[in-house]
Amino acid sequence: MTRQLYHEDAYARTAPARVERLTPEGGLVLDASLFYPTGGGQPGDSGHLAWPGGRMAVATTVKGAAGEIVLVPAEGETPPPAGTEVEQTLDWDRRHAHMRVHTALHLLSVVLPLPVTGGAIGAEKGRLDFDMPEAPEDKAALEADLNALVARDLPVSEDWITDAELAADPGLVKTMSVAPPTGAGHVRLIRIGDGGEQVDLQPCGGTHVRRTGEIGRLRLGKIEKKGRQNRRVTVHLEE
Structure with missing residues (x-):
């Protein structure tokens, strides 16, 4: 199972790692990943790896089998062999934008306290x-x-x-379309506010900003009808 550095510190931009193995599809698995894998509506991280005498651009990151995280090389890039010590560097501006948008969507679910049937995160909206x-x-x-x-x-x-605690409190889950990640024995919750100032608490495996003020001003975009019961609400970063 790949160590999830993005959960330990979502603001870390660089980190060392060792290549554990290459996948048959041409991806590579590190022992510890700074790169968040596609999931929960949040895109996989991009960036690059560097090692003595080499460099590889990372196009995206996906989940592999048995808790592994797989880095997907950009087209034409050659991954380093297993055992290589590398330095990971995130495309930080893109990741930070995803963090701002992701936290904004949690706030959207507060002002619109209705069941969520789907979602997607981008760098601008x-x-x-x-x-x-x-x-x-x-x-x-x-x-x-x-x-x-x-x-x-x-x-x-x-x-x-x-x-078990999540199963005993199903009201924590807002999403109807995506079940929270269970099976590892524990579930990560994201809390916005604390004490009497708490406004939201829900299962989430994504990356978030430290404070809501970091999101910046938001603009509501289209509210589109998507089927008899569904409405799609878009939020844009304004700055």
Whole structure:
């Protein structure tokens, strides 16, 4: 199982690692990954690896078997052999944008407290699909509420509970389409706010900013009808 450095410190931009193996498809598995693998609507990280006499661009990162994380080389790149000591470097601007958008979508689920049926994260915008038969009457008020949560500069932290504790409290799960990652015996929770200031707590394996103020101003985009019961709400980073 690959050590998940992005959970230990989502702000780390570089880190050493050792190549454990190459996959038959041409990817490579490190003993510890700074790169977040595609999952939960968040794209896999990109960046590069460097080692004495070599360098390889990482196009994206995906989940492999048995808890492994697989780095996918950019087209035409040659990965280093197993056993090579490498230095990982993230495409930090892209990752940080994903962190801002991901945390913004958690806040969107606060101002629109409805079941979530899907979602996607990008570097400039993100969207959630809601079980929402009718569109919100006042989009401007919704956007104001969202930016008010950002402006409160609430702390964003993580906690862990057991699979059994999650099963006993199913209300923590907002997503109808994607089940939280279970099976390892524990589940990661993302908390926004603390104590009496807590506004959100839900299972999530993605990367997030430390405080909501770091997200910056948000703009609500289209609210589109996607089927009889579903509405898609898009959020844009404004700065």
